[in-house]
Amino acid sequence: MSKPSIPQGTRDFSPEVVRKRQYILSTLRQIFERYGFQPIETPSMENLTTLTGKYGEEGDRLIFKVLNNGLHEKKEAEKEKLNAEWQTLLSKPYATPVVTERALRYDLTIPFARYVVMHRNDIALPFRRYQMQPVWRADRPQKGRYREFWQCDADVVGSTSLINEAELLSIYNDAFRKLQIPVTIKVNSRKLLQGLSEICGHPDKMTDITIALDKLDKIGWSGVTAELGNRGIDNDGIAKLEKVIQVSGTNQEQLANLKGLMQESNAGMAGVKEIEDTLAYFDSLNGGASDNIEVSVSLARGLNYYTGIIAEVICSSPDVKMGSIGGGGRYDDLTGLFGMKDISGVGISFGIDRIYDVMEELGTFPEQLVEGTKAIIINFGGDAELYALGMLNKLRAAGVCSELFPDAAKFDKQMKYANKRSIPYVLIPGEEEIKNNKVSLKNFITGEQQTLSIDEAITVLKEND
RNA sequence: GAGGUUGUAGCUCAGUUGGUUAGAGCAUCAGAUUGUGGUUCUGAGGGUCGAGGGUUCGAAACCCUUCAAUCUCCCCA
Numbered sequence: 001m002s003k004p005s006i007p008q009g010t011r012d013f014s015p016e017v018v019r020k021r022q023y024i025l026s027t028l029r030q031i032f033e034r035y036g037f038q039p040i041e042t043p044s045m046e047n048l049t050t051l052t053g054k055y056g057e058e059g060d061r062l063i064f065k066v067l068n069n070g071l072h073e074k075k076e077a078e079k080e081k082l083n084a085e086w087q088t089l090l091s092k093p094y095a096t097p098v099v100t101e102r103a104l105r106y107d108l109t110i111p112f113a114r115y116v117v118m119h120r121n122d123i124a125l126p127f128r129r130y131q132m133q134p135v136w137r138a139d140r141p142q143k144g145r146y147r148e149f150w151q152c153d154a155d156v157v158g159s160t161s162l163i164n165e166a167e168l169l170s171i172y173n174d175a176f177r178k179l180q181i182p183v184t185i186k187v188n189s190r191k192l193l194q195g196l197s198e199i200c201g202h203p204d205k206m207t208d209i210t211i212a213l214d215k216l217d218k219i220g221w222s223g224v225t226a227e228l229g230n231r232g233i234d235n236d237g238i239a240k241l242e243k244v245i246q247v248s249g250t251n252q253e254q255l256a257n258l259k260g261l262m263q264e265s266n267a268g269m270a271g272v273k274e275i276e277d278t279l280a281y282f283d284s285l286n287g288g289a290s291d292n293i294e295v296s297v298s299l300a301r302g303l304n305y306y307t308g309i310i311a312e313v314i315c316s317s318p319d320v321k322m323g324s325i326g327g328g329g330r331y332d333d334l335t336g337l338f339g340m341k342d343i344s345g346v347g348i349s350f351g352i353d354r355i356y357d358v359m360e361e362l363g364t365f366p367e368q369l370v371e372g373t374k375a376i377i378i379n380f381g382g383d384a385e386l387y388a389l390g391m392l393n394k395l396r397a398a399g400v401c402s403e404l405f406p407d408a409a410k411f412d413k414q415m416k417y418a419n420k421r422s423i424p425y426v427l428i429p430g431e432e433e434i435k436n437n438k439v440s441l442k443n444f445i446t447g448e449q450q451t452l453s454i455d456e457a458i459t460v461l462k463e464n465d
Numbered sequence: 466g467a468g469g470u471u472g473u474a475g476c477u478c479a480g481u482u483g484g485u486u487a488g489a490g491c492a493u494c495a496g497a498u499u500g501u502g503g504u505u506c507u508g509a510g511g512g513u514c515g516a517g518g519g520u521u522c523g524a525a526a527c528c529c530u531u532c533a534a535u536c537u538c539c540c541c542a
Contacts, residue, residue: 058540142536324542351542415502430500
């Protein structure tokens, strides 16, 4: 018998962990609801054609394909065809519907766009939705990266107003304050990046430039210079980029400088204005500026459907080394991919697995989360068992989380069980107690024990909530 | 796709230049203790040393192959 195992990059969640994860989810849910967002859920699987071509070439390779079933029923004559399809599949892992026509969802944004298009007659635009479900990526797992992980997204479609951007940034701000994670929210605009590629003389190389710039924090300016050279940017262009990247200071100062540098680019100027307006809305919405928010020209974001404001959240505590724990942006025509034109959307995503890791590291989970069962009743078997069940009924009706040890096991064993489960109270209905219609209540933390009526015991249990 | 590290009991790991019957702690079970847990003491069970091959009188250790886990780069959350 081989040892049991689970697939690479997946995890089991034990009770304590699930409680903490649910704390994160319920915190986010509360905030989403407070901002007027509505929940939706979509299937784990989408049609492969819904997903392919949406995440770039690299992204397509990382989509988990679902094998068509019924393959074993194929006739001998069809095997050759199947083999040929497999060859195609291996070299170009999509658009081969004979072998695979479904795939696990890669993120929540594309399924959402698909949802909007399919339900366009039912929903009232602008539509604000949130969604918290697992997604799958066929990536090589490493620290903080899994093949199955959860995303929490909030998006608004059907409105181009930058108020939406400001609201979403405000959600980030509220959420991480509530979760007690110190963060920096970096903000940039794809239009500014477009402007950047224009003023350095390579308007067609925006993607190359942004990929290189995105690494600034990691490899420094000299590294970025080399990368830009490799990607075909000449020295003249690099010098111009350097000027822009060197822009620093407060958000206001950066924006003022960028305005000067972007004079020659309409896109660049639009980008600056976009950021400026978003921050102004944010300040009004929050009764003042937040020093969490930081304009960052080098912020790029990998997904290629973003067209306007982009944002990324990183934990600002120096003790925590972790990539981004959230990100998002404006995508002007995502639903256009599915034939519904001119619907603009903007959204943010929370990486709750990483948020969990960060909170664990910072120790910011509330203490009381570890509590579960409040009281356990010792089982003496026979008539005592029936007495205990009646008591259990009363406890639960009174709202006390309680359980009865199901077997009349040795007293010692039952006590050890209660101890291991960290159950704070033990109820002991023995012969003497039953005779007097009472029960002994033992506080497992202090070791104190008293004999009470059942109602009195319930009162004590309720008092110490 | 490229590179590194590690595979020994349920878990965490020792195991000397290759040498008798592969060990410890934790966990589990039983007992000390038939209605009082955590601490303690005693005892027990638990192993294809990841797998396959090679070198050797002799391999957990050395060599080759393979599988798995894990980390870094790429990319991403």
